[in-house]
Amino acid sequence: MFRSDLFQGKRFLITGGGTGLGKIMLDRFVGLGADGVICGRRGTVLEETAREIMARYPGRRVDCFTVDIRVATAVEEMIGEIWAGGPLDGLVNNAAGNFISQTKDLSPRAFDAIANIVLHGTFYVTNACGKRWIAEQRQASVISILTTWVWTGSPFVVPSAMSKAGVAVMTQSLAVEWGRHGIRLNAIAPGPFPTEGAWARLNPMKESDEDRYRARNPMGRVGRPSELANMAAFLMSDEVAYINGEVIAIDGGMGIMGNGTFSNMMAYSEDDWRRIREQIQATNASDKAKRS
Numbered sequence: 001m002f003r004s005d006l007f008q009g010k011r012f013l014i015t016g017g018g019t020g021l022g023k024i025m026l027d028r029f030v031g032l033g034a035d036g037v038i039c040g041r042r043g044t045v046l047e048e049t050a051r052e053i054m055a056r057y058p059g060r061r062v063d064c065f066t067v068d069i070r071v072a073t074a075v076e077e078m079i080g081e082i083w084a085g086g087p088l089d090g091l092v093n094n095a096a097g098n099f100i101s102q103t104k105d106l107s108p109r110a111f112d113a114i115a116n117i118v119l120h121g122t123f124y125v126t127n128a129c130g131k132r133w134i135a136e137q138r139q140a141s142v143i144s145i146l147t148t149w150v151w152t153g154s155p156f157v158v159p160s161a162m163s164k165a166g167v168a169v170m171t172q173s174l175a176v177e178w179g180r181h182g183i184r185l186n187a188i189a190p191g192p193f194p195t196e197g198a199w200a201r202l203n204p205m206k207e208s209d210e211d212r213y214r215a216r217n218p219m220g221r222v223g224r225p226s227e228l229a230n231m232a233a234f235l236m237s238d239e240v241a242y243i244n245g246e247v248i249a250i251d252g253g254m255g256i257m258g259n260g261t262f263s264n265m266m267a268y269s270e271d272d273w274r275r276i277r278e279q280i281q282a283t284n285a286s287d288k289a290k291r292s
C-alpha cells in the first residue's frame, strides 16, 4: 500500500513537525504524495524543515505556523488560517513536552508545563479541526503519538503519563462520537525511539541505548524512526479506514515483557536451560518414586 500516490490530494497537519519524529512522519507523508502543514514554537526550525522537505519532493508543498499549542486562542486562529488555505484531511498530534523528574520535586507549574501541551494542547488542536470537518462533512483521520505508559503508567514522568493516558481516552471517546461523521481517531504508543529533543530530557545521564535496551527489549534494540513513520502512514491511509479507536504499540514487545513473571530468563544461556531441565526432571523423578 505504500505507493508513491497513496496520499495524492491529501493535506495533513503534524504538530511539532519541525524536528524529531514529527519531521520523519512529515517526510514519509510528503514522500507518499501529501502536502504538509507543520506547527511548532520555533519558526526558523519549521521553515528550515519545510524547505528541506519541499526540495526533496518537488511539486509538494509544506506550510509552517509558529504557535504554542498551550494557548487555545492561538490554536483556533492557526487552524482558521490553515483552513483559509485549504481544508485538512488528517492530523497528527505529535507535539509533546516531557522531562525526567522525581514526582515529589514537581511544582504545580512543572506539572502544568507538560499537561498544558500534551493534554490541553492536543485537545485544542483536535477539536478545532474536528468541528470544521463535521461542519463540512469531510472525512478525516487523526493519529496521536502516545507511549506505552498509557497502559502501565511510568515512574519519573508522571505528568506525561497522566496526560497521554488522557489523550488515549480522548481517542476512544471521539472515535465513537465522531465515527458517524467519517472521522476516525487512532493512536500510536511508541517505545524508545531516541530523538535529540526527547533524549536530552529523558536520558540526561547519557546512558548508552544499547546497554539500556539490549536485555530489556525482546528485540534488543531501540526503534528505528522509519518504522514509526511507516506505522503512521499505514494508520493515516484510507486503505485501513475501518481501524478506529485503537492505540497500537510499536515497542518491540518491551511493554509486555515487564509483565511476564519469567522475562528475566531471557538472559539465560543454553547451558542454564540444560541445567534447569535436568533439575526439574530430577524433581519429577523423585516425586514419582515417593508416590509408587
Ligand code: HXC
Pocket (backbone or CB within 6 Å): 096, 097, 098, 099, 100, 101, 105, 106, 107, 108, 109, 110, 111, 113, 114, 117, 147, 160, 190, 191, 192, 193, 197, 198, 201, 202
Ligand atoms: C523539575 C522542572 C524541570 C525538571 C522544568 N521544571 N524542568 N522541574 N525537574 N527537570 C519546572 C520549572 O522549574 C518550572 O516550574 C516549570 O517546570 C516550567 O519550566 P519552564 O522551563 O518555564 O517550562 P517551559 O518553557 O514551558 O518548557 C518545559 C517543557 C520543555 C515544555 C517541558 O522541556 C520543552 O520545551 N520541551 C519540548 C520538547 C520535549 O520535551 N520533547 C520531549 C517529548 S518526549 P517553577 O515552579 O520552578 O516555575 C515525550 C515522550 C517520549 O513526550 C517517550 C519515550 C519513550
